[in-house]
Amino acid sequence: MHAFDILGDPVRRCILELLATGEHSSGDVVAVVQREFGITQSAVSQQLRILRDAGFASVRADGTRRIYAAEPARLREVDDWLDRFRAFWLPRLDALATEVARGKRKRRHRE
């Protein structure tokens, strides 16, 4: 499943935006999403599962709670995909910045 297929849904993006700020319980996620989209707990839970299955989020149990965290790996794929377009908005990147960017990218694939 391509990363963009997962991100092509506003509810899932909303969840990830929340998780970008740190770990949150399923209940927290439901509350936030419900306020913004007015959908049921069930629907949110289903989206959380999709994010889990696709590797965008991880869970750990805390009693009866489930604590979700963002998993950055899949989002890096998006970043990598964008690389082919960066030349468009960075037409004259100075040498130093190029080195930094290149180093970042290399590291990414070594890890």
Place this chain on the structure above:
Amino acid sequence: MHAFDILGDPVRRCILELLATGEHSSGDVVAVVQREFGITQSAVSQQLRILRDAGFASVRADGTRRIYAAEPARLREVDDWLDRFRAFWLPRLDALATEVARGKRKRRHRE
């Protein structure tokens, strides 16, 4: 229309990947997409229109041909969206690189 909604389709991504390498006629796009997805000219043309309407591509006429080009602005939105996650994979960005990144982002919104 959110940028991710547009990118959440494999055919549209395929088209943009091609346009990332430079301008191409509608016919070129059709040929490439057809080889990969086996869909009709009509379907490709419809996707080209979606990309145009959403601002991901631009067209100019050349006789009876339509020459398409990638438009980077909307893709930057994706880059911006990712900013909130970069902390995950760049936990200890050195000061210089941080400056470069910050400058880039500032410029982005000034233009």
Place this chain on the structure above:
DNA sequence: CGCTAATATTAGCGTAATCTAATATTAAAT
């Protein structure tokens, strides 16, 4: 142990997205 709270799952429905098939448009070529 029974109850409640937190979350997940399943089945089925409705809608939106995308495809095909057919047709329209436009420009050049003969």
Place this chain on the structure above:
DNA sequence: ATTTAATATTAGATTACGCTAATATTAGCG
């Protein structure tokens, strides 16, 4: 002026997706 090539458009069918409603699971509490 026809005809052909390149592309776009429209209408309708099909599929895929996300939602609700109902139900299941699991942990803690009294």
